[in-house]
Amino acid sequence: MELRKDAEEIIQGAIGAALPDAAVRRAMEQCPLGEGKVVLVSVGKAAWQMAKAAADLLGDRISDGVVVTKYGHSMGPVSNFEIIEAGHPVPDENSFRGAEAAISLVSGLAPEDLVLFLVSGGGSALFEKPLVSPEELTDITQQLLACGADIVEINTIRKRISAVKGGKFGQLCAPARVFSIILSDILGDPLDMIASGPAYPDSSTAADAVAIAEKYHLRLSPEARRLLEVETPKKLDHVTSCVTGSVRQLCASAKETCEKLGYEPIILTDCLSCEAREAGAFLGAIARTYGDSSRSMAFIAGGETVVRLTGKGKGGRNQELALAAAELLDGVEGAAVFSVGSDGTDGPTDAAGGYVDSFTKAALKEKGISIYETLAENDAYHALQAVNGLIMTGPTGTNVNDLSVLLLKR
Structure with missing residues (x-):
């Protein structure tokens, strides 16, 4: 919480x-x-x-x-x-x-x-x-x-x-x-x-x-x-x-808030541009690398990923990024990944993005939901909805790309 x-x-x-x-x-x-x-x-x-x-x-x-x-x-x-x-x-x-x-x-x-x-x-x-x-x-x-x-x-x-x-x-x-x-x-x-x-x-x-x-x-x-x-x-x-305004400001503002909350923030990039599930897996991999760190850390990435459609499910690039990270966060203590569209909408959904943490994979498994199968069907929305992983902001009135963050809290 x-x-x-x-x-x-x-x-x-x-x-x-x-x-x-x-x-x-x-x-x-x-x-x-x-x-x-x-x-x-x-x-x-x-x-x-x-x-x-x-x-x-x-x-x-x-x-x-x-x-x-x-x-x-x-x-x-x-x-x-x-x-x-x-x-x-x-x-x-x-x-x-x-x-x-x-x-x-x-x-x-x-x-x-x-x-x-x-x-x-x-x-x-x-x-x-x-x-x-x-x-x-x-x-x-x-x-x-x-x-x-x-x-x-x-x-x-x-x-x-x-x-x-x-x-x-x-x-x-x-x-x-x-x-x-x-x-x-x-x-x-x-x-x-x-x-x-x-x-x-x-x-x-x-x-x-x-x-x-x-x-x-x-x-x-x-x-x-x-x-x-x-x-x-x-x-x-x-x-x-x-x-006026850009994803650079979005990342800088996120960094400032992370510092206030006691995290050591690192802006990885403000030019993230790859497939959403690859970006999620990358943040998950960083969590595994720094999972034993004794200090709270925040890894920040801004940009815009893409989704390759292989199924007929419901979701958006930020939800897919978060769900892909959940696989590697499993068992990493005090880890969470969230990704949001700054405009408050992610793809053709009412969610701004998705949130996952160390317990998301296990929670999905209890409900009979496979991360791999869900990603193949591009149905991240319903999977995250089932575990309270959707981020809902409503329309924000701005639009300066997406913000993705890995938090490691100690």
Whole structure:
């Protein structure tokens, strides 16, 4: 119970420090509002929170706004903005409606006008106007998710088959100025990849897109194949971009809380990028190596893992990471691993992630649940649910990758 309490305190501290309110206010200090009209477009899992921060700061100076976020992530009205909840990780009709509303809002603006464009993770699915049929867009997205493509690869493809990604929305805002505040959810903060870079010059090439399609043997229509070969905007002089918040801050905040709780913290990486079950097994292996240590230790990893789909169960990458760690934690005294998505949702579930400790494997075995079989079926959600191993935070209002921590308490 004490380990679980520590885990919850670390999660609350890290996510609290990553909330976008203060970050938006800091970024706005660099924004030249000018004398013209100001409109707001906010897209992503943290779109509501970012829009609310901007509205609280600027008030009536913003004439109109469109906010597009994930289902369940809106927390009520904001000013006179239109708020649209849409599908993630697969775009739906509301994703298309949100993009159309944003395009309508920025159409016909003058050079002295300003588009305040707030971007957070998840925008790739939530903000979309496809250049192929919605059915093919959904199929291509599902193919990429199922084969284990990483977020950069997925976005490289999405840019080519979209009318708003890869700098194209920035083009549509011209001649108005665009000030883009970006909450990073991709390792290294590549601005052209976060939410597929709607208002940032695209560094990926048509050749990159074609290579990804060949790598994963994607099934594409002739029109989709043609679109992969069309280059995206490489220059947007009227756009200014400011990145704020990232997984580095998430790890640093977790480290600070661990120190307060008496752990000796070590940040292993803020660039974790591998299969979820491999990351879990790695943290479990560290637990075995340091299991005899006489001091309390915390090993922190930030980033974003992937899940290779081999079954039809329910779960997410953080739940799968935690469950994979449980195998090696078995019998290691005072050990726990938890992994959470900073946005409060892990895959298509209502959980933020998973928690396991030295007793999880035995508890699962008592219920007739095999870790190996559960991972093969990608059903970590139900396994963790059976042993009170789900972490539930609800939508947090931020999205800066995932936090995974191994605790060894002495």
